[in-house]
Amino acid sequence: MRSLFHKTIALFLLGFTVLSCQDKDDPNYQYMPDMYEPISYETYGEYKVFENGQEAKLPVEGTIPRGWMPYEYQNNVESAADAKANLKNPLAYTEDNLAEGKELYTIYCAVCHGDKGDGKGTLVEREKILGVPSYDDAGRAITEGSVYHVMYYGLNNMGSYAAQTSIEERWQITHYVMSLKDELEGKPAREFEDAETAPSNKSRLLPSRADADIYQENDNDQEEDTPETQNQNETQE
Numbered sequence: 750m751r752s753l754f755h756k757t758i759a760l761f762l763l764g765f766t767v768l769s770c771q772d773k774d775d776p777n778y779q780y781m782p783d784m785y786e787p788i789s790y791e792t793y794g795e796y797k798v799f800e801n802g803q804e805a806k807l808p809v810e811g812t813i814p815r816g817w818m819p820y821e822y823q824n825n826v827e828s829a830a831d832a833k834a835n836l837k838n839p840l841a842y843t844e845d846n847l848a849e850g851k852e853l854y855t856i857y858c859a860v861c862h863g864d865k866g867d868g869k870g871t872l873v874e875r876e877k878i879l880g881v882p883s884y885d886d887a888g889r890a891i892t893e894g895s896v897y898h899v900m901y902y903g904l905n906n907m908g909s910y911a912a913q914t915s916i917e918e919r920w921q922i923t924h925y926v927m928s929l930k931d932e933l934e935g936k937p938a939r940e941f942e943d944a945e946t947a948p949s950n951k952s953r954l955l956p957s958r959a960d961a962d963i964y965q966e967n968d969n970d971q972e973e974d975t976p977e978t979q980n981q982n983e984t985q986e
């Protein structure tokens with residue numbers, strides 16, 4: 750009886766020793782590993798069968814991500830002049846767009862350009878950055894197109910805002926910058942357009958109507974059964 754007791758304890762200790770050596774970061778014994786070990790290629794895995802040994806491939810040249818619109822102007826002097834003369838704001842000049850633009854401007858631009866666009870932002874007053882122009886600088890004579898272009902590519906000491914802002918946001922900021930310019934020049938405020946009737950609209954910022962739909966806020970998305978989703982539901986069942 751006694752030896753059985755000892756044996757049991759010894760067995761426990763042995764089991765404990767074995768188990769305590771297990772590395773928690775690694776999977777333990779796998780009895781039927783079928784589902785643990787993927788048979789398919791890992792996205793970033795190395796495999797000899799692929800040209801450069803890597804499973805993940807670069808997208809085909811000219812590929813455009815969904816909802817992203819290529820900007821047709823290049824980052825050079827001629828193209829900047831072209832944008833300045835010909836690129837127009839596709840967004841209607843509505844109260845909402847201007848309000849959004851003001852908010853974004855205050856976040857991204859006002860530290861340098863100042864709340865009024867006179868080039869006297871906090872960083873300028875503290876002499877952290879020099880050469881920030883006022884938006885009514887006659888020598889620059891900024892236009893909708895040039896404002897957008899500068900936000901897209903940056904200019905010397907001013908960085909690009911292409912990564913922080915969407916196409917729509919940049920055009921909203923552009924509306925606000927142009928309104929600041931008018932104010933600095935003592936011009937009367939531009940009249941607002943009606944979002945419904947204005948010739949311009951949001952969808953022109955996006956590659957196609959189909960893609961534009963994903964951007965429309967629609968709380969009823971779940972309830973609505975378009976023929977397409979109905980089909981999907983059927984095949985899943």
Ligand code: HEC
Pocket residue numbers: 854857858859860861862872878879880881882889891895896899900904905906907908910922926
């Ligand atoms: C870090 C400071 C800084 C911030 C932030 C900044 N800018 Fe600028 N911006 C400059 C400087 C400096 C210049 C002058 C660049 C030059 O001509 O060398 C400039 C120039 C400009 C011009 C005139 C370009 C031209 O055609 O001559 C516009 C328009 C402009 N900025 C708009 C914006 C907008 C819109 C934002 C916010 C999205 C912004 N800036 C954020 C520093 C800044």
